[in-house]
Amino acid sequence: MNYFITTSIPYVNGDPHIGHALEFVMSDVLARAARQRGTPTIFSTGTDEHGSKVAEKAAELKVEPKAFTDQVSAKFKEVLSLLNISNDRFIRTTDPAHEQRAQIIWKNLSADIYKGKYSGLYCTGCEAFVTEAVAKENKGVCPHHNQPYQKIEEENYFFKLSKYAPQIQQAIETDSFKIYPDTRKHEILQVIKKGLEDISISRPKQSISWGIPVPGDETQVMYVWFEALMNYLTVLGYPENKDFKDYWPANVQVIGKDILRFHAAIWPGMLLALKLPLPELLFVHGFVNVEGKKMSKSLGNVIAPAEVAKRYGTDAFRYYFLRHIPSYNDGDFSWKKLDAAYNNELADELGNTVQRTAAMVTQYQNGIIGEIPPPEHDVSSYQEALAVCHFDKALDEVWQQIRGLNQYIDEQKPWLVAKSHDEEHLKEVLAYQVSSLLEIGELLEPFLPDTASKIKAIFSTGVIRPTKGTLFPKAQTQKASRPSA
Numbered sequence: 001m002n003y004f005i006t007t008s009i010p011y012v013n014g015d016p017h018i019g020h021a022l023e024f025v026m027s028d029v030l031a032r033a034a035r036q037r038g039t040p041t042i043f044s045t046g047t048d049e050h051g052s053k054v055a056e057k058a059a060e061l062k063v064e065p066k067a068f069t070d071q072v073s074a075k076f077k078e079v080l081s082l083l084n085i086s087n088d089r090f091i092r093t094t095d096p097a098h099e100q101r102a103q104i105i106w107k108n109l110s111a112d113i114y115k116g117k118y119s120g121l122y123c124t125g126c127e128a129f130v131t132e133a134v135a136k137e138n139k140g141v142c143p144h145h146n147q148p149y150q151k152i153e154e155e156n157y158f159f160k161l162s163k164y165a166p167q168i169q170q171a172i173e174t175d176s177f178k179i180y181p182d183t184r185k186h187e188i189l190q191v192i193k194k195g196l197e198d199i200s201i202s203r204p205k206q207s208i209s210w211g212i213p214v215p216g217d218e219t220q221v222m223y224v225w226f227e228a229l230m231n232y233l234t235v236l237g238y239p240e241n242k243d244f245k246d247y248w249p250a251n252v253q254v255i256g257k258d259i260l261r262f263h264a265a266i267w268p269g270m271l272l273a274l275k276l277p278l279p280e281l282l283f284v285h286g287f288v289n290v291e292g293k294k295m296s297k298s299l300g301n302v303i304a305p306a307e308v309a310k311r312y313g314t315d316a317f318r319y320y321f322l323r324h325i326p327s328y329n330d331g332d333f334s335w336k337k338l339d340a341a342y343n344n345e346l347a348d349e350l351g352n353t354v355q356r357t358a359a360m361v362t363q364y365q366n367g368i369i370g371e372i373p374p375p376e377h378d379v380s381s382y383q384e385a386l387a388v389c390h391f392d393k394a395l396d397e398v399w400q401q402i403r404g405l406n407q408y409i410d411e412q413k414p415w416l417v418a419k420s421h422d423e424e425h426l427k428e429v430l431a432y433q434v435s436s437l438l439e440i441g442e443l444l445e446p447f448l449p450d451t452a453s454k455i456k457a458i459f460s461t462g463v464i465r466p467t468k469g470t471l472f473p474k475a476q477t478q479k480a481s482r483p484s485a
């Protein structure tokens with residue numbers, strides 16, 4: 001009955017951007033919705049902090065790796081707070097508890113770990129080995145880093161992933177381990193059907209010192225990706241902690257499409273080897289482009305979440321990313337689209353309806369709402385959309401109800417009813433408006449928590465309680481371009 005949801009843990013070699021923010025807000029909706037249903041919930045996020053890229057970056061800045069990760073990790077925490085993310089846990093892979101428990105996991109995997117000579121292709125940018133097949137597909141050059149793969153030969157530990165391939169495939173095909181959207185499920189099934197090779201899971205300490213030592217072998221450290229995946233267990237206190245017993249398996253794990261292989265092939269392999277149940281659902285979101293272009297350092301178009309939140313606030317940020325970035329696909333951020341969404345949907349459609357309704361009750365009935373009828377709308381489409389992580393569709397449903405309410409007000413014309421002195425009818429119309437807005441507030445709670453609590457504060461006591469400031473005041477100027485810092 002408990003609910004455990006995780007985000008992937010961002011690698012601290014770069015600062016947080018709006019792509020990370022998308023994953024945070026999506027996961028937050030699921031966590032808040034679970035709590036709203038009354039389900040005990042643990043929502044976990046954090047930062048992935050080992051590996052050579054982090055060590056190199058720290059060296060570049062002439063600081064210790066830990067000091068460097070402290071700084072970047074803190075920036076991610078700031079973003080979580082800025083976006084009103086309700087995570088219960090924040091795990092850092094440099095936490096001593098993670099390091100100790102990762103070593104326990106390694107030991108518990110030891111029946112499926114062996115030492116071997118590794119000779120293979122490696123991208124230093126990805127800090128990842130690639131299979132011959134993938135290298136061939138990419139013509140020998142990493143598509144993420146535009147650099148040729150390096151041939152590396154070294155002694156490593158290997159995990160017998162190949163052994164678990166049939167079980168992983170079956171779990172995915174039978175949906176006992178669900179992957180949404182379907183396109184990602186088919187993508188990973190293709191990979192698994194071609195065969196999963198055993199994977200290298202350690203590096204010699206002389207190549208990488210910034211990592212968790214392999215238990216019982218001073219000369220090797222755990223491969224950063226392998227060890228980072230373990231955070232989903234260590235954060236619950238695997239193996240002995242009560243939280244682990246009460247909350248594993250995860251109900252939903254939210255990741256980006258670039259790390260699908262790690263989470264839909266390697267991770268379930270590790271869990272099977274540990275004899276643990278697989279997560280119920282892996283939800284895979286797409287990338288956020290900026291003004292139609294891929295976000296990249298070299299294009300100089302990377303946007304920090306704070307830049308966007310500064311424009312119209314936290315809930316407007318959440319709204320844009322949850323409704324205007326397609327949940328099942330890549331999406332586009334543009335300032336113009338943000339302005340349009342804010343003015344047309346948040347200010348005109350939602351904010352204005354709230355203000356109008358509060359103003360009419362205040363003007364015609366001295367602020368007294370009276371008996372509020374129970375909600376009467378069918379919210380099953382909203383619930384279904386939320387259950388499959390179709391956040392955009394769920395918000396479409398809410399907005400349909402908002403538009404329906406506006407239409408009702410336009411048709412009923414409460415201002416004319418007030419003039420006709422039909423007090424009973426007027427009371428009925430206004431009470432219906434309030435009831436509908438309270439219902440909208442409930443539906444918005446996981447998505448726009450501040451907005452939802454404002455709506456509740458204004459209407460829920462039966463008497464209008466004015467709040468400070470307007471909900472989503474209309475923006476005066478349309479600033480089409482990026483604001484200058």
Ligand SMILES: [Zn+2]
Nearest residue numbers: 123126142145
């Ligand atoms: Zn690469």
